[in-house]
Amino acid sequence: MIxxxxxxxxxxxxxxxxxxxxxxSVSLGVAVMILSISISSSLNRTLHASLNENxxxxxxxxxxYDERGNLEMPRPPQTTSETPQAIAEGIPLVxxxxxxxxxxxFSKLSHEGMDWRFRTILGVNENYDELMGLEIVAGExxxxxxxxxGAPVMALSESAAIIMFGSAxxxxxxxxxxxxxxxxxVKGVYADPMxxxxxVNGCADAVIPINLLVNTYIGFGxxxxxxxxxxxxxxxxxxxxxxxxxxxxxxxxxxxNHESGADFKLILVEGVPDNANEPxxxxxxxxxxxxxxxxxxxxVNLLGFILLFVSSIGILSIMMIDALSRSRDxxxxxxxxxSKQRILSEFFQKSIIFSLLxxxxxxxxxxxxxxxxxxxxxxxxxxxxxxxxxxxxxxxLLLAVGTALIVxxxxxxxxxxxxxxxxxxxxxxxx
Amino acid sequence: MGFDDRSIIIRDILGRMSESFLLxxxxxxxxxAAALGMTLVxxxxxxxxxxxxxxDYRMINVSANIQAEESPVIHVQxxxxxxxxxxxxxxxxxxxxxxxxxxxxxxxxFPQANNKKDSSLEQPALEWLxxxxxxxxxxxxxxxxxxxxxxxxxxxxxxxxPLILLGSEAGKKIFAPGKALxxxxxxxxxxxxxxxxxxxxxxxxxxxxxxxxxxxxxxxxQMASRLNxxxxxxxxxxxxxxxxxxxxxxxxxxxEIKKWFFREYGENSVxxxxxxxxxxxxxxxxxxxxxxxxxxxxxGLFTAGVNVSNILYTRAIRRQKVVGILMALGSxxxxxxxxxxSEAMALSAAGTLLGALIAVGLLPFLGxxxxxxxxxxxxxxxxxxxxGIIILTMTLFPALTASKLxxxxxxxxx
Numbered sequence: 002m003i004x005x006x007x008x009x010x011x012x013x014x015x016x017x018x019x020x021x022x023x024x025x026s027v028s029l030g031v032a033v034m035i036l037s038i039s040i041s042s043s044l045n046r047t048l049h050a051s052l053n054e055n056x057x058x059x060x061x062x063x064x065x066y067d068e069r070g071n072l073e074m075p076r077p078p079q080t081t082s083e084t085p086q087a088i089a090e091g092i093p094l095v096x097x098x099x100x101x102x103x104x105x106x107f108s109k110l111s112h113e114g115m116d117w118r119f120r121t122i123l124g125v126n127e128n129y130d131e132l133m134g135l136e137i138v139a140g141e142x143x144x145x146x147x148x149x150x151g152a153p154v155m156a157l158s159e160s161a162a163i164i165m166f167g168s169a170x171x172x173x174x175x176x177x178x179x180x181x182x183x184x185x186x187v188k189g190v191y192a193d194p195m196x197x198x199x200x201v202n203g204c205a206d207a208v209i210p211i212n213l214l215v216n217t218y219i220g221f222g223x224x225x226x227x228x229x230x231x232x233x234x235x236x237x238x239x240x241x242x243x244x245x246x247x248x249x250x251x252x253x254x255x256x257x258n259h260e261s262g263a264d265f266k267l268i269l270v271e272g273v274p275d276n277a278n279e280p281x282x283x284x285x286x287x288x289x290x291x292x293x294x295x296x297x298x299x300x301v302n303l304l305g306f307i308l309l310f311v312s313s314i315g316i317l318s319i320m321m322i323d324a325l326s327r328s329r330d331x332x333x334x335x336x337x338x339x340s341k342q343r344i345l346s347e348f349f350q351k352s353i354i355f356s357l358l359x360x361x362x363x364x365x366x367x368x369x370x371x372x373x374x375x376x377x378x379x380x381x382x383x384x385x386x387x388x389x390x391x392x393x394x395x396x397x398l399l400l401a402v403g404t405a406l407i408v409x410x411x412x413x414x415x416x417x418x419x420x421x422x423x424x425x426x427x428x429x430x431x432x
Numbered sequence: 433m434g435f436d437d438r439s440i441i442i443r444d445i446l447g448r449m450s451e452s453f454l455l456x457x458x459x460x461x462x463x464x465a466a467a468l469g470m471t472l473v474x475x476x477x478x479x480x481x482x483x484x485x486x487x488d489y490r491m492i493n494v495s496a497n498i499q500a501e502e503s504p505v506i507h508v509q510x511x512x513x514x515x516x517x518x519x520x521x522x523x524x525x526x527x528x529x530x531x532x533x534x535x536x537x538x539x540x541x542f543p544q545a546n547n548k549k550d551s552s553l554e555q556p557a558l559e560w561l562x563x564x565x566x567x568x569x570x571x572x573x574x575x576x577x578x579x580x581x582x583x584x585x586x587x588x589x590x591x592x593x594p595l596i597l598l599g600s601e602a603g604k605k606i607f608a609p610g611k612a613l614x615x616x617x618x619x620x621x622x623x624x625x626x627x628x629x630x631x632x633x634x635x636x637x638x639x640x641x642x643x644x645x646x647x648x649x650x651x652x653x654q655m656a657s658r659l660n661x662x663x664x665x666x667x668x669x670x671x672x673x674x675x676x677x678x679x680x681x682x683x684x685x686x687x688e689i690k691k692w693f694f695r696e697y698g699e700n701s702v703x704x705x706x707x708x709x710x711x712x713x714x715x716x717x718x719x720x721x722x723x724x725x726x727x728x729x730x731x732g733l734f735t736a737g738v739n740v741s742n743i744l745y746t747r748a749i750r751r752q753k754v755v756g757i758l759m760a761l762g763s764x765x766x767x768x769x770x771x772x773x774s775e776a777m778a779l780s781a782a783g784t785l786l787g788a789l790i791a792v793g794l795l796p797f798l799g800x801x802x803x804x805x806x807x808x809x810x811x812x813x814x815x816x817x818x819x820g821i822i823i824l825t826m827t828l829f830p831a832l833t834a835s836k837l838x839x840x841x842x843x844x845x846x
Binding site: 019022023026029030033109115116117118119120121158160161164165193206207296297299300301304305307308310311312314315317318321322325380381384412415416418419 | 448450451454455458461462465498499500501503504505506507508717720721724725728729731732735736738739740742743746749750798800801
């Protein structure tokens, strides 16, 4: 082995410029491959950890698509105010259920002469904090008693509380007034979920009991509590653990057919639909992030592999010079009884050692440039709601080094393979 | 190049098939990657320019219906602001602004047969249809034309008869194709006559919508007076749109418009949005992805070029005895250069052809990833040719080296 290493270095020093160029380009190929695999696996891990560790949030809509792809919702809806409870009790793997209904009537509230408009305010039940995995940082969340009575209380996200009152603690007990002079008291403040969870699951900036909405609409003469309850429960979110979307769909369809006593119109999406008026399966924020990530990962990994492959052609070039300069020696070795396999093995080992050297340099390069690359890419991934964790994975190292060894080793034996095809005596005479 | 030269080149390429194939494949990968990267950059720039030229992106929207978008909650004015057609005066007061008009989001809700004012009214196939209330100048600015009937005009504003214009797809949705013109439909308490069907605009939200005229100034003045005297009632927000004389003035125009409205109604009284800014933000993200792809692709092309050049150089060195013999037999340096460069050209041409095939195959996939469409074949051809020229330039070096070998040294070479 030592003699092989010595010969290799002698050959490399014979054409130092070319050897250095090859060394740099293969190292760059290895570095790009490590980077692309590390970043993509880090992003996939972040996505999985943020969204699937404690189960998956699913949105259920009472509706269907017509043949033109337009959303059709049954009038009146097939859901009732008991539907969330029925789902929670009827499907064992569901951990939390809440209706979600836009509380746009309360989106503008005033406090001490200042008017505020919320980005999203939803009517929900007491399980919404568990559904969204919210951590209460001050006071308490809406209780089942609040919801049953339709109590005029609300819970705010911490960022909203800070903007309006300076801190979460300051927000507690503050009274806010609606446009028709209804008074709503801030009862609790919850920590903002991570940007990704907020975007994918559609967590609200403020929530009120859904029955407060029911009471308000009854007051406006929009119908009785049964009819309004049907409308406000036609979109429900649930968290399921240990079940995929298809399994959840089958369970929900069976349950809802039984509950509604008819063919229940069910649309189910993972996370929250991008547009509640067109809740297509494919256009959810989660699916968009997944698709962008999958495509970006694929293209960068593919380019990383192409770069590694074309740079490894340099190894072929180096081995070609080696094989040429030693063609007479090789012919003599063969004449003295050396097998083709032994000579091939010698060149294979040289290529592998050179590839390993390039890989080590590539790893070193990655360690140096990784922080800078992370800084450059962070805004891009943050715009998708993903945080890039700066770590190089062992899988990435093994995959990149393994690919470099296989490609480099394979290309390195091609020149000597061509040489070995010739006649021994001709080779000795030609050299 | 003579017949013998061609034979030498073919023999050399075919004699080392695996090596030659690898060279061609390496060139092809480098060229395909670089050509795709360059095409993507060129196409995304063109697509951006085209998008910015669309009338929608030359406009600035002003609305009193302030929405919190970036922040969970925002501070808004206590008094309900009612913008009115009179606020279009801003278009005359701000020199950068060319025109101002009303464009309200609206819905047509069709009642069930038993709730209709008149049983002879036609029943649309849908329950509701998205719609816009627009000033007649909107159709001219958006370059909209009718396929049947007529556009809504200034004369229709005071014409008495409520009219509706349907987008090309909306027309097909609510009645059988070709059957919508002049039909009367009821929405709320109003009866509208369908005065025309628009040609397809290429903008989905317009093709699927209906268009009507906005209420007159008096309506908004009454609404403002009712709301601000505490009498309540429905609030129909007005969205004003201002078109710039020059699309380069969008940002400056936005600032001027904001100043004008804040002066009229107070700080943070209206929301001024420039749609082109969203497009620019989206473009910046896409460009970053495309530049990463371009960087990796050009690195691939450069590496492929260097390695191919190296291998051709090695081939030249391997054949230096042949070079010496040819020179001794009277070949000029030019002949020797052409011998080696022709081989490089043949390999590069084969690599370029294979690269072009790979690039054409991958282009739709790359387009879908980066959201670019309508690729111009000329960009791809030019990118492939540019990448091919780069490879050809890099392969000049081995041919030049071979042609400069001293004949005596070359003939003595082992």
